[in-house]
Amino acid sequence: MSATGVVVRAETGMGDDGGVAASTENKRGRQTARDMVLSLLVILLGAGFVYLLVPHDDSLDPVRPISYDVELVTARRAAPYPVAAPAGLPDTWRATSVGYKRQSDLGAVWHLGFMDPDDQYAAVEQSDGEPEKFIRSVTHGAKPADRTQAVGGEEWERYEGAKYDALVRRDSGVTTVVTGTASFESLTRLAAALESERAGAPEESGETGAGGESGRPPETTGASGKD
Structure with a gap:
């Protein structure tokens, strides 16, 4: 406190910028994880769609006869x-x-x-x-x-x-x-x-x-x- 009674705050070199940067990094991390999940879902949906388009015959005999x-x-x-x-x-x-x-x-x-x-x-x-x-x-x-x-x-x-x-x-x-x-x-x-x-x-x-x-x-x- 100064002689005039005014409180002087020392400058530490740190302000609100550190908190803002950390918040931004956390947000980016969440967005990256979300994007990965969405990409995986798109791939799975595409694979399922292709499977449905390909004809399947479950009545086919899995046994392969041979000639002897x-x-x-x-x-x-x-x-x-x-x-x-x-x-x-x-x-x-x-x-x-x-x-x-x-x-x-x-x-x-x-x-x-x-x-x-x-x-x-x-x-x-x-x-x-x-x-x-x-x-x-x-x-x-x-x-x-x-x-x-x-x-x-x-x-x-x-x-x-x-x-x-x-x-x-x-x-x-x-x-x-x-x-x-x-x-x-x-x-x-x-x-x-x-x-x-x-x-x-x-x-x-x-x-x-x-x-x-x-x-x-x-x-x-x-x-x-x-x-």
């Missing part, structure tokens, strides 16, 4: 046993995987997988190896149901499991397994359609295959498991 004629002929020439494949199945049975492996831990192995009319997996598996080991492998551990089922005048053993069920036939030099997530009705239909044939003497063939199914020789496409 060449693999079947090759396997029948190379295998040391009559190779089985179905004849006369309707078109609603779609082949999805095929393969022949001349040498493996399970012996000489033939595999042919299908999706049945109910979109369940069913496969023909054959081997000249140790039967129990082979059956356990291709059925994912299914157990004997202690009963048989007549199919085409022949007796097949029934196996039941948490993932796959199966029909099993043991012949001299070969074990044939029809297995999968399909019902026993479908498995029986597939087994009844099988025709076995051996085209000639074994060739020095390694393996052939197409499609896929996890755990199958050779590694092929996938199929759904039993819940």
Whole structure:
């Protein structure tokens, strides 16, 4: 305070400009965030509009059938046993995987997988190896149901499991397994359609295959498991 009683305020070099600048920066930050959100919404709306313009057919079958004629002929020439494949199945049975492996831990192995009319997996598996080991492998551990089922005048053993069920036939030099997530009705239909044939003497063939199914020789496409 001066001698005259007048209060003198010291100049600090800071006025209201600092507060105004901070307020301006906050406003700009909010505007930037808002602009980013609006831009994202515009992009999403545009993508949705394009999706609606593109025709979609949900009725299309996601399963891609394969042809196995060449693999079947090759396997029948190379295998040391009559190779089985179905004849006369309707078109609603779609082949999805095929393969022949001349040498493996399970012996000489033939595999042919299908999706049945109910979109369940069913496969023909054959081997000249140790039967129990082979059956356990291709059925994912299914157990004997202690009963048989007549199919085409022949007796097949029934196996039941948490993932796959199966029909099993043991012949001299070969074990044939029809297995999968399909019902026993479908498995029986597939087994009844099988025709076995051996085209000639074994060739020095390694393996052939197409499609896929996890755990199958050779590694092929996938199929759904039993819940």
